Amino acid sequence: MLRGTPVLSLIDSREGGGSRAMDVVRCAIEPESHARVYTHVAGFIAKPPAFLLTDALRYVVIRGNERELTIILTVQEITSQIVHITNTLSKGLTRACPEVRGVLLFEDDSNGRYYLGSRTPSKKRAVRKIFGTTDVYQRFGGRSFLFSSLAFSQVNASLVDTLIGTAGRLLRVEGDSILFDLYCGYGLFTLTLGAHAGTAVGIERSPEAVLAAKANALRNGIGNVRFVRCDITAETLEPLLSRATPGALFLLDPARGGTAPGVIEAVATTRPGRVVHLFCRIDLMPAELERWRSAGYRLAEAVPFDMFPGTDEVEVMALFTPATIPAGNRTSEPTHTPHR
Numbered sequence: 001m002l003r004g005t006p007v008l009s010l011i012d013s014r015e016g017g018g019s020r021a022m023d024v025v026r027c028a029i030e031p032e033s034h035a036r037v038y039t040h041v042a043g044f045i046a047k048p049p050a051f052l053l054t055d056a057l058r059y060v061v062i063r064g065n066e067r068e069l070t071i072i073l074t075v076q077e078i079t080s081q082i083v084h085i086t087n088t089l090s091k092g093l094t095r096a097c098p099e100v101r102g103v104l105l106f107e108d109d110s111n112g113r114y115y116l117g118s119r120t121p122s123k124k125r126a127v128r129k130i131f132g133t134t135d136v137y138q139r140f141g142g143r144s145f146l147f148s149s150l151a152f153s154q155v156n157a158s159l160v161d162t163l164i165g166t167a168g169r170l171l172r173v174e175g176d177s178i179l180f181d182l183y184c185g186y187g188l189f190t191l192t193l194g195a196h197a198g199t200a201v202g203i204e205r206s207p208e209a210v211l212a213a214k215a216n217a218l219r220n221g222i223g224n225v226r227f228v229r230c231d232i233t234a235e236t237l238e239p240l241l242s243r244a245t246p247g248a249l250f251l252l253d254p255a256r257g258g259t260a261p262g263v264i265e266a267v268a269t270t271r272p273g274r275v276v277h278l279f280c281r282i283d284l285m286p287a288e289l290e291r292w293r294s295a296g297y298r299l300a301e302a303v304p305f306d307m308f309p310g311t312d313e314v315e316v317m318a319l320f321t322p323a324t325i326p327a328g329n330r331t332s333e334p335t336h337t338p339h340r
Contacts, residue, residue, distance in 0.1 A: 234262025
């Protein structure tokens, strides 16, 4: 509330931060259609008939591409009254913004700073479809992807192809390579990079994401990949990586909390040739760099990505290689050139 009026504001990017009353309409990395969605929702929740929804509303989330949008309203509780009010909002919103193809209510009473709730919820979250489709279509790296609007995906779509290209350059995926993609989600890296490998294995804890990844493999006609659903821990990885031959390629793209204890060590035990590790939070890098060093791997190259312009958040893609390079292979290691 700002001077008695409900407003949409940005989440503070700092840990422990709250929100800031900033204009969410003007954003350099979002299309103009997003501004119309925010403007319509902000106007709707400021009127008395919507106050039950306004009191329960926590986040307004836009997923999709520039032509097809799915709107997720995160609320503390889904009740029949809130469903009724949201249905009215949906009708007006789809008239004002024809790009909106779906509207969902997502229940989360955790009062946390993740817009789709805790990464480890104590109970299954309630979801109510108000209108349209619940899936998002994107095209990255020359591949077509369809996945749930509740699944994790990079919100700055303009940099995703660059992420894929950089990971491919660092990993050097070739026809006889074996690629393991940990935290693979709906198959973004597995299907874009793994299509050029001999074999690729994607590992992910979310059953919905794994189903989407398998469907995306069929959609793109990629037959050299397989997907495994399990929690990514040292214990669960041990049998999955038992057949990983030395020199295999690994890509790790964990959530903001980083890897679980023992995961880096379990990967290093297989003696991979090259590992690409994405860090969503740069403050976690020192501890995890030390874990890689202790496991016998060195940081060979690091590439920063400004995924959230206007904030102090920077994602870093790091390449790790064995700390000890066999004498016959020393000339094959490229000279490190810092990226700006």
